[in-house]
Amino acid sequence: MSKLTLSQAKEILAKHTTEEHLFHHAAAVSAAMGAMAEAYGEDKEHWEAIGWLHDVDYEKFPTEHCHHVRELLAGEGVDDEDISAIISHGYGITTNEHKPVTNLEKSLFAVDELTGIVQAYALMRPEKMDGMAVKSLKKKYKDKKFAAKCNREIINRGVENLGMELGTVMEHCIKGMQEHSEEIGL
Numbered sequence: 115m116s117k118l119t120l121s122q123a124k125e126i127l128a129k130h131t132t133e134e135h136l137f138h139h140a141a142a143v144s145a146a147m148g149a150m151a152e153a154y155g156e157d158k159e160h161w162e163a164i165g166w167l168h169d170v171d172y173e174k175f176p177t178e179h180c181h182h183v184r185e186l187l188a189g190e191g192v193d194d195e196d197i198s199a200i201i202s203h204g205y206g207i208t209t210n211e212h213k214p215v216t217n218l219e220k221s222l223f224a225v226d227e228l229t230g231i232v233q234a235y236a237l238m239r240p241e242k243m244d245g246m247a248v249k250s251l252k253k254k255y256k257d258k259k260f261a262a263k264c265n266r267e268i269i270n271r272g273v274e275n276l277g278m279e280l281g282t283v284m285e286h287c288i289k290g291m292q293e294h295s296e297e298i299g300l
């Protein structure tokens with residue numbers, strides 16, 4: 115077994131997911147994770163792969179999210195470490211199995227919901243991702259009625275656990291998502 119690759123992640127997700135918006139979300143989280151990996155000087159493609167695959171059990175098991183990751187991935191030759199990392203993004207939300215501990219895990223938890231806010235904001239801008247500023251994104255973030263489904267409490271928890279400023283995490287999300295805007299559908 116070896117570290118998950120991006121092409122492997124794409125192949126596996128496609129076996130369990132059909133809805134376009136879920137692929138857009140996978141692409142957004144993958145892009146944000148790539149930028150986070152760069153910030154930490156870590157393995158970009160590996161972090162992108164984890165981001166791409168993180169919601170692998172969501173479409174089939176929406177009410178038991180993160181509880182079916184192991185059964186879907188064990189037969190695919192995915193590392194146990196990678197499986198745990200994916201499960202950890204639901205910590206305290208849908209599962210208590212694995213707490214986010216590594217920078218990869220903490221980053222995944224922090225960017226998962228945050229990319230939803232970036233996406234929602236991009237969709238209302240004629241320029242989409244182009245020229246998006248952290249300052250204006252923060253304003254949207256503070257407006258609780260904006261993209262209300264993106265849980266601020268969870269994002270704040272993730273960012274705090276990461277020990278990074280919210281604005282810095284936003285900057286990385288924007289940068290990564292700008293590089294992959296087409297895949298994200300923006």
Ligand SMILES: [Fe+2]
Pocket residue numbers: 139143168169226227
């Ligand atoms: Fe997600």
